[in-house]
Amino acid sequence: MDTTAPRPRKRLAIFRTADPVLTPLIKACGYSAILFVIMIFVFLWSEGFAALGEVSLKNLFSARWYPIEEYFGLLPLIGGSLLVTLGAALFAVPIGVLTAVYISEVAPRWMREVLKPVIEILGGLPSVVLGFLGILVLAPFLRKLLDLPTGLTALAGSILLGAISIPTIVSIAEDALDAVPRSYRDASLAIGATRWQTIWRVTLPAARSGVFTAIMLGIGRAIGETMTVMMVSGNAAVLPSGLRALFEPVRTMTATIAAEMGEVATGSVHYHVLFLIGIILFLISLVVNVSASLLIQRKQKRSERVLS
Amino acid sequence: MVTLMDKIVIKDLYLQYSDQTESLRGINLTIPANQISVLFGPAGGGKSTLLRVLNRLNDLTDVRAQSGEVLFDGLNILEKSVDVINLRRKVGMVFATPVALPFSIRRNVLYGLELAGEHRPRVLSEALERSLTQAALWDEVKDRLDDPAVALSGGQQQRLCLARSLAQQPEVILLDEPTSGLDPISTSKVEASLQELKQEYTIVLVPHSVQQAARVADMAAFFLQGELVEFSPGKRLFTNPRDKRTQDYVEGRFG
Amino acid sequence: MTSSTAKRQRQQAAGFTLLTVIAALTIFVIVAILAYILIRGVGAVSPGFLFTPPSNGMKAGGIWPAIVGTFYLTLGTALFAVPLGIGAAIYLAEYARESTLTRVIRIAITNLAGIPSVVYGLFGLGLFVLFLKFGTSILAGSMTLAIMTLPVIISTTEEALRSVPQSFRVVSVSLGGTRWQTVRKVVLPEALPGILTGVILGLERAAGETAPIMFTAAAFFLPRMPSSPLDPTMALPYHLFVISTQVPGMPVQIQFGTALVLLVFVVGMNLVATLIRSRARARRQW
Ligand SMILES: Nc1ncnc2c1ncn2[C@@H]1O[C@H](COP(=O)(O)OP(=O)(O)OP(=O)(O)O)[C@@H](O)[C@H]1O
Ligand SMILES: [Mg+2]
Numbered sequence: 001m002d003t004t005a006p007r008p009r010k011r012l013a014i015f016r017t018a019d020p021v022l023t024p025l026i027k028a029c030g031y032s033a034i035l036f037v038i039m040i041f042v043f044l045w046s047e048g049f050a051a052l053g054e055v056s057l058k059n060l061f062s063a064r065w066y067p068i069e070e071y072f073g074l075l076p077l078i079g080g081s082l083l084v085t086l087g088a089a090l091f092a093v094p095i096g097v098l099t100a101v102y103i104s105e106v107a108p109r110w111m112r113e114v115l116k117p118v119i120e121i122l123g124g125l126p127s128v129v130l131g132f133l134g135i136l137v138l139a140p141f142l143r144k145l146l147d148l149p150t151g152l153t154a155l156a157g158s159i160l161l162g163a164i165s166i167p168t169i170v171s172i173a174e175d176a177l178d179a180v181p182r183s184y185r186d187a188s189l190a191i192g193a194t195r196w197q198t199i200w201r202v203t204l205p206a207a208r209s210g211v212f213t214a215i216m217l218g219i220g221r222a223i224g225e226t227m228t229v230m231m232v233s234g235n236a237a238v239l240p241s242g243l244r245a246l247f248e249p250v251r252t253m254t255a256t257i258a259a260e261m262g263e264v265a266t267g268s269v270h271y272h273v274l275f276l277i278g279i280i281l282f283l284i285s286l287v288v289n290v291s292a293s294l295l296i297q298r299k300q301k302r303s304e305r306v307l308s
Numbered sequence: 309m310v311t312l313m314d315k316i317v318i319k320d321l322y323l324q325y326s327d328q329t330e331s332l333r334g335i336n337l338t339i340p341a342n343q344i345s346v347l348f349g350p351a352g353g354g355k356s357t358l359l360r361v362l363n364r365l366n367d368l369t370d371v372r373a374q375s376g377e378v379l380f381d382g383l384n385i386l387e388k389s390v391d392v393i394n395l396r397r398k399v400g401m402v403f404a405t406p407v408a409l410p411f412s413i414r415r416n417v418l419y420g421l422e423l424a425g426e427h428r429p430r431v432l433s434e435a436l437e438r439s440l441t442q443a444a445l446w447d448e449v450k451d452r453l454d455d456p457a458v459a460l461s462g463g464q465q466q467r468l469c470l471a472r473s474l475a476q477q478p479e480v481i482l483l484d485e486p487t488s489g490l491d492p493i494s495t496s497k498v499e500a501s502l503q504e505l506k507q508e509y510t511i512v513l514v515p516h517s518v519q520q521a522a523r524v525a526d527m528a529a530f531f532l533q534g535e536l537v538e539f540s541p542g543k544r545l546f547t548n549p550r551d552k553r554t555q556d557y558v559e560g561r562f563g
Numbered sequence: 564m565t566s567s568t569a570k571r572q573r574q575q576a577a578g579f580t581l582l583t584v585i586a587a588l589t590i591f592v593i594v595a596i597l598a599y600i601l602i603r604g605v606g607a608v609s610p611g612f613l614f615t616p617p618s619n620g621m622k623a624g625g626i627w628p629a630i631v632g633t634f635y636l637t638l639g640t641a642l643f644a645v646p647l648g649i650g651a652a653i654y655l656a657e658y659a660r661e662s663t664l665t666r667v668i669r670i671a672i673t674n675l676a677g678i679p680s681v682v683y684g685l686f687g688l689g690l691f692v693l694f695l696k697f698g699t700s701i702l703a704g705s706m707t708l709a710i711m712t713l714p715v716i717i718s719t720t721e722e723a724l725r726s727v728p729q730s731f732r733v734v735s736v737s738l739g740g741t742r743w744q745t746v747r748k749v750v751l752p753e754a755l756p757g758i759l760t761g762v763i764l765g766l767e768r769a770a771g772e773t774a775p776i777m778f779t780a781a782a783f784f785l786p787r788m789p790s791s792p793l794d795p796t797m798a799l800p801y802h803l804f805v806i807s808t809q810v811p812g813m814p815v816q817i818q819f820g821t822a823l824v825l826l827v828f829v830v831g832m833n834l835v836a837t838l839i840r841s842r843a844r845a846r847r848q849w
Pocket of ligand 1: 325326327329330331349350351352353354355356357358369370
């Protein structure tokens with residue numbers, strides 16, 4: 001006789017699909033990111049593509065942006081964006097990377113605990129607040145210091161954009177440095193290198209692809225920044241003529257859209273050209289971010305194991 | 309008298325992980341009901357893999373290829389149409405490292421019933437006391453059932469995990485080195501309760517040593533690199549093994 | 564040999580000092596910015612400033628409609644972005660196996676994170692304002708901001724979910740839990756502080772943005788409060804932009820007061836997020 005109490009014996013039934021409503025819903029959320037990117041591109045394209053038919057290429061590639069008279073030369077705007085971004089990179093890259101090195105390799109623990117949230121706050125400052133301070137404080141200061149006719153110049157834009165991209169650079173570069181295995185450093189220290197030498201000869205080179213990604217994303221952030229540059233860089237759509245133009249007013253692609261979109265008639269040529277500029281910005285960010293994420297993804301290979 | 313019946317019948321089971329490891333190579337094994345069947349052998353032999361097949365936990369891993377049959381009360385549980393949720397309720401599992409969920413002791417023990425939608429207070433409190441008692445833990449925790457489970461010692465957590473899988477009265481319990489982190493006293497407590505439990509449950513155990521295998525096995529299976537070398541009643545296997553490799557291992561000559 | 568060691572030690576000391584100085588300067592500049600706005604703005608902030616609408620061509624009065632507008636926009640953003648973002652993160656962390664599809668999703672997310680905010684403005688104008696005919700409205704602005712905020716919420720939530728030990732999931736599943744039960748009962752509660760942090764950081768960004776709402780939601784000046792999601796609204800960042808560039812002869816004090824209120828909004832959210840994160844870290848038992 002069976003000594004165990006008889007248990008109701010259910011037949012093993014057909015597999016219930018876990019959640020007939022939730023699972024598709026969650027999947028849909030996952031796919032939505034792809035959908036949004038496509039939608040953004042489609043809408044930019046549908047409004048901006050027309051510009052290519054309405055404005056001659058010669059006009060688009062000219063050095064004159066003066067929409068009221070149908071001059072739609074993009075070169076001053078592209079040049080303005082490049083100049084301001086280059087200026088920003090010039091000091092954001094060294095400061096950002098060195099700060100990341102400091103946080104991950106040198107700083108005492110308490111300093112790290114202070115530095116990280118403070119830099120995060122900088123990253124969260126609304127760009128309009130920085131622009132406001134730029135107008136009120138930075139521009140007058142630059143004007144006096146450099147004896148310029150106006151302080152609202154590419155340089156002012158560069159300085160503030162630099163500040164905006166520093167947090168991005170710091171946090172990604174720091175992650176990359178943290179990911180360098182302890183043993184690399186130990187090996188270097190064991191053969192008598194100082195910590196300083198170890199940083200430059202071992203740790204930074206080992207983290208170079210991550211640091212490079214950080215720089216790229218920081219610069220990407222700077223190119224796309226709108227309000228700050230619009231407010232402080234003077235808004236003159238002239239083709240910059242070399243680095244001297246840093247001390248003159250310029251106008252970036254982003255600022256042009258922000259400044260003029262409010263005033264154009266929907267469906268006009270000018271309207272279409274502004275969307276065309278949007279397409280250019282979209283493509284730039286696509287290239288920067290996709291290559292950065294490919295660089296990062298190659299490094300992460302997860303294999304998860306179940307408990308055993 | 310206990311009827312000897314075949315609870316699980318494994319036929320030609322073959323399993324390969326996505327990294328090409330052939331972890332099980334044609335296993336044929338019959339696990340009798342209400343007995344302690346012990347799977348033992350050197351590391352990497354496929355014991356844990358086999359346990360995970362028995363409650364389809366391998367669904368969570370990267371299995372590349374799997375073939376053969378595992379008949380549970382005559383029904384092939386490897387088929388896609390099987391209700392795995394129901395299967396896992398009937399086949400409980402205790403892992404080598406005790407994992408206390410981040411809940412109270414009470415909720416940990418009753419978690420399986422919670423998942424099954426059991427709300428009746430009487431059923432829950434009965435299950436709580438019964439399973440903790442069966443796992444030889446009741447006396448130690450009965451006054452602090454609502455404390456966080458992580459506060460328990462390693463040995464207590466291990467028994468908590470046993471209680472947790474007993475709470476929903478499975479038919480089979482799979483134990484993967486359940487005493488590997490325990491001191492000898494806790495170990496003997498667990499082993500003693502296993503002897504009790506087999507009256508009611510079918511037990512498949514991966515022991516953490518040959519000595520433990522010899523102590524508790526009704527039936528013993530020796531695994532070597534994905535193959536089942538020998539499967540016989542414990543008494544015979546540990547005193548008079550048929551296969552030379554089993555003999556060498558049991559006598560401590562390799563592994 | 565010893566002399567070269569000494570030289571290298573000096574080099575290291577100099578290098579470390581340089582790094583420390585740079586870091587200290589960075590902190591100093593950030594703190595100075597905050598302090599400067601606080602000092603110059605605190606005088607302007609009074610109940611009258613906070614709770615009355617602007618008057619006299621914005622050169623007098625308060626900023627109440629802008630505060631309310633920013634609150635509505637942030638709330639609207641949360642309404643769309645939080646469920647969608649958390650759902651997407653659950654999909655990536657708990658449901659999907661790594662595949663080409665998930666790789667594409669991840670690339671799409673990074674890409675969303677990198678699109679300039681003014682381009683979101685264009686997109687919102689094209690899709691929500693014009694194509695879907697929401698007009699310049701809180702609804703259009705919130706949805707634009709929500710899509711912009713999504714990547715922050717998704718990636719921080721996914722990280723929070725992944726930091727929950729895999730063993731918890733295995734145990735839950737081995738006891739007969741479905742995937743959703745496991746997520747809801749074990750994973751989500753454990754990941755909650757991390758998720759909250761991410762949500763707040765995302766909303767913080769939305770609250771401070773100007774460019775995406777410029778053509779989708781923001782009004783230069785509105786004497787009355789919005790009464791439906793289809794109304795346009797004033798908003799703090801856009802208001803600050805307007806009064807610091809478009810209104811000649813604007814009293815500086817009102818500008819600083821507005822900047823201060825916006826900062827308190829944003830930095831306050833940031834501090835809350837930091838607090839949640841550090842408290843959860845201290846409490847974590849695994
Ligand atoms: N998730 C997995 N992915 C790939 N290979 C795995 C996985 N789990 C186990 N293996 C491999 O399968 C083989 C059998 O592993 P298994 O864990 O079943 O052995 P075991 O007999 O339990 O060993 P131990 O005594 O060490 O616990 C090993 O070679 C192992 O490396
Ligand atoms: Mg094992």
